[in-house]
Amino acid sequence: MVLPRTLSAAVLAVVAAPPLHGQIADDLPLGLEVVTGYRSEYIYRGFKLADKALDVQVEAEVALADDWVLSLGGWYGTGDDDFRETSGYLDLDYLAEGYSLTFSASYHDYTHAFFQSGLDLGAAITWELTKDLDLTVGGYYDTGAEGFYGKVEAAWSHTISDDSFVRVLGGIGALSEYYDRDGLGDLYTRVAYTYTFNPRVAVTPFVGSSIALDSDPRAGDSLFAGVWFEVNF
Numbered sequence: 001m002v003l004p005r006t007l008s009a010a011v012l013a014v015v016a017a018p019p020l021h022g023q024i025a026d027d028l029p030l031g032l033e034v035v036t037g038y039r040s041e042y043i044y045r046g047f048k049l050a051d052k053a054l055d056v057q058v059e060a061e062v063a064l065a066d067d068w069v070l071s072l073g074g075w076y077g078t079g080d081d082d083f084r085e086t087s088g089y090l091d092l093d094y095l096a097e098g099y100s101l102t103f104s105a106s107y108h109d110y111t112h113a114f115f116q117s118g119l120d121l122g123a124a125i126t127w128e129l130t131k132d133l134d135l136t137v138g139g140y141y142d143t144g145a146e147g148f149y150g151k152v153e154a155a156w157s158h159t160i161s162d163d164s165f166v167r168v169l170g171g172i173g174a175l176s177e178y179y180d181r182d183g184l185g186d187l188y189t190r191v192a193y194t195y196t197f198n199p200r201v202a203v204t205p206f207v208g209s210s211i212a213l214d215s216d217p218r219a220g221d222s223l224f225a226g227v228w229f230e231v232n233f
Contacts, residue, residue, distance in 0.1 A: 101124070
């Protein structure tokens with residue numbers, strides 16, 4: 001399943017990664033996936049890009065070998081103030097005992113006041129600390145921002161029943177010449193509850209927050225909520 005691996009183009013996760021980066025149910029089948037969602041605010045790497053955002057993602061996964069998986073897809077999102085984002089991405093995952101590596105490349109085309117279109121390249125490593133707890137460290141370079149973004153985040157999940165589970169994510173972002181911002185970016189969290197109606201359909205309501213760690217006027221503290229709806233084929 002895509003979202004638990006925190007993919008960089010998974011924009012729907014909305015707290016620190018491109019729209020769906022991001023994470024719905026491990027027991028859903030691999031293959032073609034369509035996710036659509038709504039969130040009250042769109043926060044990306046500590047920047048507030050829009051209110052009342054709607055988005056949709058289509059993704060396909062291909063197993064190249066027992067320990068290599070290729071994911072590719074596209075994402076389109078809209079919000080207030082004529083905000084638009086169209087993205088395409090490619091992720092390559094190496095899955096090993098106790099950890100995984102993700103190499104990502106995505107292109108983002110923005111209609112926005114200051115966010116610039118460009119290519120985002122990065123890599124991340126995720127350690128499985130326990131059965132339910134993961135730790136991820138990632139670094140990315142964005143040609144539109146002409147700067148670097150890094151993150152450290154932890155994710156905890158707990159199965160409630162055969163059909164549902166809860167996932168809690170928290171992390172911190174750092175910026176280097178990223179739209180002229182340097183240092184710590186934001187402290188972010190998300191709590192999501194997933195219910196699977198059947199092996200192919202799931203819904204995930206969520207709440208999240210982003211606390212700015214600098215005084216940049218383009219940042220700011222945010223509390224948001226939303227819902228994802230996912231269908232697998």
